[in-house]
Amino acid sequence: MRQRQLTPSGAVAFGLILIIAAMASAGVAGLALLAALCAAFAFLEVGAASAIALKRSLALVIPLALFMLIVWVGIVGRSPAEIAAGTSGSRAAALFHVALVCARLFLIASVLQLIMARFALTPPLGFIAALRVPLVCKRLLVFTLSLVETFQHAIDRAHTALVACGLLTSRGSLRNLLHAWVLVQTVWLTAITIVVGRLRDKWPIENTLAQLDRALARGAQRTLSRHDLIWLPLALAAAVFAIGAR
Amino acid sequence: MRGRTLIVGPNFSGRSRALMNLLRATSDVPASFFVGPYAEAALSGLSSVVADEIRIYQSSDVSSSKADFSPLDFTSLSDRKPQTLSGGEQVLLALHCFSRSAYQSIAIDVALEQLDGANRALALDYLGGSSRQEFDVVLTDNRLDGPLPHWSCTEQTNESATFACDLPALANHLLPQHAGPLAIHDLHFGYRNGRTILRGADLTLEPGAAHRLLGPNGAGKTTLLKILVGVLTPSSGRISLDGVCYEPARTGNRAIALATQNPDHQWCGATLREDVTRRRSTLTRRIDMPPPADERIARLGRDLGFPSLDQPLYELPLAARKRLSWLWPFSGALPWIMLDEPTIGQDRDTRRELALVVRRLCALGYGIIFVTHDDDFAAQVPHRRIAIENMTISTS
Numbered sequence: 030m031r032q033r034q035l036t037p038s039g040a041v042a043f044g045l046i047l048i049i050a051a052m053a054s055a056g057v058a059g060l061a062l063l064a065a066l067c068a069a070f071a072f073l074e075v076g077a078a079s080a081i082a083l084k085r086s087l088a089l090v091i092p093l094a095l096f097m098l099i100v101w102v103g104i105v106g107r108s109p110a111e112i113a114a115g116t117s118g119s120r121a122a123a124l125f126h127v128a129l130v131c132a133r134l135f136l137i138a139s140v141l142q143l144i145m146a147r148f149a150l151t152p153p154l155g156f157i158a159a160l161r162v163p164l165v166c167k168r169l170l171v172f173t174l175s176l177v178e179t180f181q182h183a184i185d186r187a188h189t190a191l192v193a194c195g196l197l198t199s200r201g202s203l204r205n206l207l208h209a210w211v212l213v214q215t216v217w218l219t220a221i222t223i224v225v226g227r228l229r230d231k232w233p234i235e236n237t238l239a240q241l242d243r244a245l246a247r248g249a250q251r252t253l254s255r256h257d258l259i260w261l262p263l264a265l266a267a268a269v270f271a272i273g274a275r
Numbered sequence: 276m277r278g279r280t281l282i283v284g285p286n287f288s289g290r291s292r293a294l295m296n297l298l299r300a301t302s303d304v305p306a307s308f309f310v311g312p313y314a315e316a317a318l319s320g321l322s323s324v325v326a327d328e329i330r331i332y333q334s335s336d337v338s339s340s341k342a343d344f345s346p347l348d349f350t351s352l353s354d355r356k357p358q359t360l361s362g363g364e365q366v367l368l369a370l371h372c373f374s375r376s377a378y379q380s381i382a383i384d385v386a387l388e389q390l391d392g393a394n395r396a397l398a399l400d401y402l403g404g405s406s407r408q409e410f411d412v413v414l415t416d417n418r419l420d421g422p423l424p425h426w427s428c429t430e431q432t433n434e435s436a437t438f439a440c441d442l443p444a445l446a447n448h449l450l451p452q453h454a455g456p457l458a459i460h461d462l463h464f465g466y467r468n469g470r471t472i473l474r475g476a477d478l479t480l481e482p483g484a485a486h487r488l489l490g491p492n493g494a495g496k497t498t499l500l501k502i503l504v505g506v507l508t509p510s511s512g513r514i515s516l517d518g519v520c521y522e523p524a525r526t527g528n529r530a531i532a533l534a535t536q537n538p539d540h541q542w543c544g545a546t547l548r549e550d551v552t553r554r555r556s557t558l559t560r561r562i563d564m565p566p567p568a569d570e571r572i573a574r575l576g577r578d579l580g581f582p583s584l585d586q587p588l589y590e591l592p593l594a595a596r597k598r599l600s601w602l603w604p605f606s607g608a609l610p611w612i613m614l615d616e617p618t619i620g621q622d623r624d625t626r627r628e629l630a631l632v633v634r635r636l637c638a639l640g641y642g643i644i645f646v647t648h649d650d651d652f653a654a655q656v657p658h659r660r661i662a663i664e665n666m667t668i669s670t671s
Contacts (some may be wrong), residue, residue, distance in 0.1 A: 152353070154327035175321050182358045190541050193504045193533045194603070195557035199524040200508070211543065211553065218545055222589045226315035234298055234382065236306040237319050237331075244331045 032254040035074055037151070038161040039257025040144045043070070043264050050268035051136045059271030060132055066267045067139055070260065075146050082142035089138045094131040101127050158248025167245045168238075179223055180216070187215035279403040279412040281422045284431030285622045286594045287438055290415045291384050293431055297413050298382050307380040307411075308332075308373040310366060312593050312620060313537045317369045317386055318357050325360070326353035328368060334377035341409050344374035344401045346394050347493075355468070362389040362536050362616070363492030363648075370398055380411035385593075387416050388619045389536070391491045391648045399423065417622055418649065438580035438595045442628035445578035445605065446635040454482035454610030454642040455517025457503070457530070462512030464495075464502060472498045474666040476512070482610065482642035485633055485656050489646075490663035496646045497536060499663060500613050503644075504528045527557070529564075532608060536615040536646070538600035539589070547576060547599060548584040554603055567606040575602050594620040605632065612636060614645040618652045630655035 035043075047063055054060050071079035101108070107118030108126040148156050157170045191197040196208050231237060253261070280297065282290045298307050310317045322328040329349065347367055352360070360368060366386045373381050387398055402412045403426055422428040458479040465471040472495035480486050488496045501507045503514065505523025514521045516530055523529070535541040544550040555566035576584050579598050588596060597620050604612040614633075618626045626649065633656045637643055644661075647653055660671045 152326040152330065153323045154321075154330055158330075171321055174323055178323055178356070178358070179320065185358075186540050189501065189506050189535075190543055192506045193501075193528060193535070193541060194543050194554045195528040196543060196553055198527045199505055202525075202527070204527060215543065218542075218589070219539070222539060223315045223320070225589075226311070226313075227320045230295075230311050230316045231309055231319065234295070234307055234309040235319075235378075237321065239306075240319070240331050240376070241321055243335070244333065247335060 032250070032252070033256060034254055035147065035256040035260065036250050036254050037148060037156045037159040038250065039253055039261060040147060041160065042257075043260045044140045044144045046261070046264040046268050047140045048137050050264075050271045051133050051140075053268075054133075054271035054274070056271075056274050057129070059274045060129070060136065062267050062274075063271050064132075064136055066263060067136060067143065071139075071143050074256070074260075075143050078146040078149065079143060082146040083139060086135055086138035086142050090131055090135045093134065094127065097127045097130065098124075154244065155248055158245045159250045161250065164242060164245060168241070171241060171245070179220055183216045183220035183223060186219050187212055191215060279423075279426040280414070280429055281419055281426050282413065282415045282429045282431060283420065286620070286625060287592065288431035290431050291592070293429065294382055294384055294413055294415055298380075306378065307382050307413075308369075308376060308378040310369045310373075310381065310383045310386040312385050312389075313362070313539070314358055314365050316384070317365050322357060324353060325349060325355050325357055325368060328357050329353075329372055329375060332372040332376040332378075334375060336377055341374050342401070344370050344398075346397050347371075359466075359468075361493045361497060363391060363394060366390060367394060367398070367492065370401065374401070378410070380413070382413045384415050385417060385620050387414070388418060389492075389616065389648070392650070394492055395648065417618070417620065417626070418651070420623070438592075438598070440580035440598055440625070440628075441578050442625070442632050445575060446628075446632045448574065448578070449605065449632070449635055449639055450607035451639045452482075452607060452610045452641045454530075454640060456481055456515075457521075457611055457642060458515045459503075460513045460515065462502070462509050462514070464498065464507065464509045464512075471666055473502075473509070473663075473668070476666075476668040478661065478668050478670065480642055480644065483637055483640050485637050485643040485645060485658040486661050487645055487647065487653050487656075487658040488661050488663065494663045495666075496663055497615055499668075500533060500615055500644070500646070503613070504531050504533050529557075530609055531611040531613055532604035532606075533613045534600040534604050534615060534617060536619065538593075538596040541600055542588050545589070546585050546587055547581065547602070550588065551584070551603065551606075554608070558608060564608070567608050572602070572606060575606055594622075594625075597621065598625070601629075601632075605636070610640075611642040611644070614643070614647075616647055616649075617645060618647060618649045626652045627655065 047067065051060065051063055054063065075082065101123040102120050106120050106123060108122040111118030111122055153174055154171065157167050160167060188197065191208065191212055192199055196211060197205050282293050284290050318328060319331050321331060347364065349368065349371055357365065357368065366389050387395055390398055402414070403423060456479055460477055462473050462476040464473040488499065490496050498507060502509055503523070505528045508524040521530065533541065542550050543553040551572050558564055558566040573584065579602055580595065581599065588599065601617065604614065617629060621629065630652055633643055662669050
C-alpha cells in the first residue's frame with residue numbers, strides 16, 4: 030500500500046523544482062504563482078512551524094535587501110536593464126528590480142526552511158537514508174554534515190580553551206578582536222586533530238564506513254507517497270508556467 | 276582475541292598498542308567495536324544527533340543481537356548532539372551502540388575511567404560480570420589492577436623511560452599562593468536546549484583546601500567549572516572572589532587555572548611553548564600576579580617528563596598530554612586550580628604522586644577543586660565533598 034505522508038525524496042524534488050523555477054522565472058506572475066504554491070505547502074504540510082521558517086527566511090533576506098536598496102536605489106538609481114539599454118532610467122525601476130530579486134531569494138530561502146521544518150523531527154541520517162539517490166550521494170551528504178558538525182565542535186572546543194586561559198572573553202571585548210587569529214588557528218588545529226583521531230583509531234578498527242553504508246541502505250524508501258504525487262505535478266505545472274510566463 | 280582480556284601495566288608500557296595489536300592480529304574477527312578515551316575515538320563522528328549514532332550501529336540481524344545496555348534513557352537524549360553529552364555519557368552511548376550492533380568483540384581503551392561508580396559497575400557487569408559469553412572484550416583500565424572473575428590478564432612491562440615524570444620533585448618546587456575565597460550566590464544556569472543544570476545554587480569555597488565535585492555522569496560538574504572560568508555565563512546569580520564581584524565571562528578569567536577532562540580541550544597552541552607563551556601574555560599587565568619565568572616552566576616540563584617544550588602536543592600519547600595539562604595549574608600563575616578528572620589514563624604510581632602534589636598545593640595556600648570518579652585517588656587527598664545532583668549543590 031502506498032504511503033500517504035510526504036517522503037524526503039518527494040520534498041527534495043518539490044523543493045528543487047520550485048528553486049529552479051524561482052531562479053528561471055522572468056515575470057511577477059510566475060513568482061506569484063510559485064509563492065502561492067509555497068504558501069499552500071506551508072499551510073498543508075508544515076503547519077504552525079511555518080511561521081518560524083518564514084521568520085528565518087526574512088532574517089536571511091532582509092540584510093541583503095537593505096544592501097541592494099542602498100546600492101541600486103540610493104547610489105545607482107537605475108535598473109540593470111536600463112543600464113544595458115543605455116537609457117536614463119528611474120529609481121522606481123531600480124526599486125522594482127530590487128524587489129524582484131529579493132522576492133526570488135525569499136522564495137528560495139522559504140522553500141528550504143519549510144522543507145527543513147517539515148522534517149524537523151526526522152533525524153538527519155534518517156532523512157538522508159530515505160532519499161532515492163545513489164549510495165555515494167548519501168555518503169557525500171553525511172560526510173558534509175559530519176564536517177560541519179566537526180567544525181562546530183572544533184569552534185566550541187577552541188573557544189573553551191581560549192576563554193579558560195583568559196585569552197578571550199565569552200562576551201564581546203577588545204581582547205577578542207586582538208586574539209581572533211589565535212581562535213582561527215586553534216579551530217583549524219582542533220578540527221584536524223579530531224578528524225585524525227577518528228581516521229587513525231576508530232574507523233579502521235570498526236570499519237565504521239561499512240556500518241554507515243548499511244544504515245543508509247536500510248532506510249531507503251523506494252516509492253513515492255500519495256502526497257508526493259500531489260505536490261510534484263503541481264510544482265512542475267507551476268514551474269512551467271513561471272518559466273514560460275513573461 | 277577470545278574471551279575477556281584485561282591489559283595491565285604502567286603508563287607508556289605499550290598497553291594501547293597491545294590492545295590494537297590484539298585486534299589486528301585476529302583474522303577470524305573482521306572488525307571490532309572500539310571505545311577510545313575521548314569523543315573522537317569513542318563516537319563515530321558521522322552523526323548529528325544521538326538517534327543517528329545509534330542508527331549507524333543498529334544491527335538488522337536479530338541473530339547477532341546482544342543484551343541491551345541502556346543505563347541512560349537514550350530516547351530522551353535522541354535529539355542531542357553527541358558531542359554535547361558529558362564524557363561519561365558519551366562512553367555510555369558508545370556501549371549502548373555496541374549492544375545494539377552486530378559486532379562480536381569490543382575494545383575499550385581507558386574509557387571506563389570516565390564513568391561514575393554506579394555506571395562503571397553496570398558497564399563492567401555488562402562486559403563480563405557473568406560467565407555467559409556473548410562477545411569478546413579487551414580492556415585497558417588503570418583502576419583494575421588484576422583480572423575480574425572469568426577474565427584473563429596480559430601484563431605489559433615498562434618498555435622505556437619515555438615521559439618519566441618526577442612529581443615528588445615537582446611538589447618540592449611549588450610556589451606559595453594567597454587565594455581568596457571563591458563563592459557563588461543564587462546561581463542559575465541552563466543550556467539553550469532547555470536543560471537546566473543549576474537552580475539557585477549557593478557555594479563558598481575556601482582556599483588552602485581541596486574540594487571534590489561529585490555527581491553522576493551528566494549532572495553538570497564540568498558545566499560548573501566552565502561557569503567559574505567564564506566559558507559559560509550564568510542566567511542569573513553572582514560569583515565573588517575574595518569578597519569582590521567576579522565576572523569572568525565579561526572581564527576574562529584571571530584567577531582559575533583549569534585542567535580539562537580531555538586535555539585537548541585546553542591547548543592554546545600547537546606546542547607547549549606556544550601554549551604557555553599565550554597563557555603568560557594574559558598576565559603581563561598584572562602587577563599582583565607576575566607570569567611564571569621561563570626557567571620555572573622548563574623545570575616543570577622536565578618534572579612532568581618533557582625535556583623539550585617544543586614537542587607538538589597532539590603527537591603525544593594521551594597519558595602524556597594529560598600530565599602536561601597540569602603544567603599551567605602547577606606553575607603558580609593563578610591562585611585557584613581546577614582539575615577535571617585528573618587521573619584519567621594515569622597509572623597507580625602517578626595517581627598516588629599526583630595526590631601528594633595536590634596536598635602540597637593546599638598547604639601552600641592554593642584553592643583546589645577537583646572532579647573525579649576515582650575514589651582511591653580522592654581518598655588520598657583530604658577534601659570537602661560538593662555534590663551536584665538534581666540542579667542543586669550540597670556540601671558535606
